[in-house]
Amino acid sequence: MRTLGGSMFKQIAKGEKRRAQVELFGTAIILVLLVLIATFAVRFSIGPKSLAEKTELKESIIANNAFNALFKATLCGKQMQELIIQCYFEPNAECGCEFVKQELEKIGQTVGYEYEFSATANKGVYLEQNFCTGDSKIAASPYKTSQNSILFEFTFRLCGINIH
């Protein structure tokens, strides 16, 4: 009787041990699966963001370059920046506001980009051009200068690039 009881106890203990091993194995598999899922989740959540950041950086560089090139372009023997300031003081001069507006439009068409430009004098807008057809806009760093105690501020936003 005692021998039969001992054998049964041994068998039960063996079964318990095996069940514990199986449960441990199951837990290990679940942990491995969780780590894999977490790795993929991190991989896919980071990926597209860095791509968007790169695109934004590229567009920001292009916006600043475009603004700089626009401002330096020589017309009527002067740089565009000087002509835009002159437009405030002498709007009806030979190369005055109308001429500047026409050239601003022509530059966007010729070079191949859509943009929005505004010039303010003492925080009042006196020249504003918007050639954007879409919504997305990347701002270039605004440029400030003063002349005859008037503070000029120029802003440029690039909204489409179609450079051929």
Place this chain on the structure above:
Amino acid sequence: METKKLVKLGQLEINETILVIFVFTILVFIGMIFLNRYMQASIEKEKQDYEKGKTLALLEAITNMPELRCSAQGIERECLDSLKLLAFHENVFGLRKVSVVVAYPKQLNRPCSSTTYPACNEFLLYDNKPSLIIGEERISSPVSVYYPIDGVYRIGVINITRYIRG
């Protein structure tokens, strides 16, 4: 009789374990093949991203190179000197083509050389095209181009084309 039964049970369990290990190994093997393919595709994508980033970095670097940037009396300005563009001969940009096309005001549509300058519109700075390419990727940006002889600034477009080798 009891021992024989236990031995048979043991053999069955060993067979079962071998089968499980065999199936598990096959699954691991298939998994490794897929992982390897994914890793290869991922490395290729990383490489392409790196090359894209490098082209973008070149856009910044080229426009700031002292060999190309315009300066007057030691003061550097935010533009490219057209005479320096004409004389530029470096060989450092890998499998790429770098050119500056003057877009505004309109110029004669022809390549710039010592004989055609300044009545021309395209400065070819660098071109290293491999014999076999499967594609091209281009980054363009407007730049200010300075003509020191006339003392005028024009608007150009710098094009950096990356050749994807086949």
